[in-house]
Amino acid sequence: MLSTVSQVISVWFAQKNSVWVYPTGIIGVLLAAYLYFFLAEPPLYAEGSVHCYYFVLSCYGWYLWVQKKNDNTLMYPIQWSTPDVWKKTAVLSVVNWMGIYLLLKYMTDSDTPWMDSFVSAMAITAMWLMAARKIENWLFWMVSNVVAIPLHLYKSFYLFSLMFFLFLVMAIAGFFQWKKMISSTQLY
Template identity: 30%
Template sequence: MTWTEIAGFVTGALCVWLVVKRNIWNFPVGIANYIFFFVLFIGAGLYADAGLQVVYFGLALYGWYSWLRGGEDHTALKVHNPTLPQFLACLAAVGAIWAAIQFGLHRYTDSTVAGWDAITTALSLVAQFMLSRKWIANWWLWIAADLIYIPLYAVKGLWLTAGLYGIFLTMCIVGLMEWRTARAKMLAAENPAT
């Protein structure tokens, strides 16, 4: 266990809790988390996950703006569902990103877990984009990624990080339920029964 793993644990748990609560401060806390995990993953040979932290950084900046000004007339973005074509495009993006990253890891690195590293990276990238748009379906991709991340980090000996992703998994399930409830309440308030 290193200081970067501990710092990643603390900032990661706080970030996801803030996301569950739909709190805008998840983005600056997330940026700190991405820096800690970038350093950790480079040291563990999880190169795709390290690269993912760089992309997360950019997506966090986009999400921060989007949550504040991405709604109608540049207002705050509300929790909502993607359209079916948007969701299918996201799933197609997961497949394309997975294939590209796996190819790159096999060809250019000494990764021993290229396929698993690639699929978790692909799921996480698309989930982070979906989160930036405040789409409820982001939680399903995070759940799928966490179910793979937990044993992957355990195999790499990153026990604290594996435990953190166990916590993330639980928080994702809570987040899914809370965001669905928030959406239902918002719709009920917009369309009261007559």
Template identity: 30%
Template sequence: MNLADIVEPLRQPLFTALGTPVSWIDSLEVLGFGSGALCVWLVARQHIANWPVGIANNLLFILLFSQAGLYADAGLQVVFITLAVYGWWTWTHGGGPGSGTLPVRRTTRTEWRWLLTAGVVGTLVLTLLLDRATDSTVPFWDALTAALSLTATYGQCRKRLESWWLWIAADVVYIPLYAYKELYLTSLLYIGFMTLCVIGLRNWSRDAVAGRGRPMEVAV
């Protein structure tokens, strides 16, 4: 059984709304829209609940991206889940002895060198892999967004301010990419993501200047 056989049942109509058949895939896109927006909003507020919400969002997007042929983005969700566990631990234990929070800091030059190297190498390797081993029609753009998202997520785990700029750069590519793959609701979601990224950048910039992180128990 190949991937197409697995996702084919998800394309079958689940119910009809206003005379239009709605499939499991459509429902997944709606759920991904809601959980993704909530996750980014929670990150902008430095709320610890962003990690479990993000993991649920990743599971939904594994199915959604697989059926759309965005294999790097689908595989990326597995890495995101691993990083979410790491980020969850870091946000609660990474502030040092006697601290219940991880402060917002700027990315160091050494970190930038590592991130740039990882991003370039990751993009090249994934592009070759997708081009030769899958039927992806957008191997470079799929690989580029995967690399940008991974570097941004690492920065988010460590509460590096510039992670928001990496997310904004990824969203600039994601929006037209998902529209091209006819994932219009997801494309719209990423427009919302970009707006939330700007809000997160503003909030984290304020905290970086003050040299602090927000308490883990901040209310939604």
């Protein structure tokens, strides 16, 4: 329960472009990692591992988000990814998905390797894009959440399924909020 509440609050802070996304998120991801590794039967290895990755990237994102230029403006403002970054992101996402799938399929007792690996690969990409304040992070969160909902229902993690549904709604809202923030800072 505490993990769910902490993660929902974290996403709310992300929507607002607030650095508080990270300290609140760290609490939630550490608790969730414990659940995935030690309470799920069989464990959701990819989800547990990706939450450990979230912890590391949350520390990194927290560092980036507080950086300022000499004129006290953000060093890393919200922005769109370049076409080159998009291509690399797409390729990396597919490679991660296939790599995680193969690990789960052949090296674990996972009964959901396709879904678990897909959710994790998309979330890995989303978290990296969020740390870099790229608006496309919300698109990857949306895709990840759409698959995470039935995955968690299957595992009987009903509260987490509800959380991922809420995350889906919040990701849609976050995308439009960040899009509005970008528009309000551009000079015409």
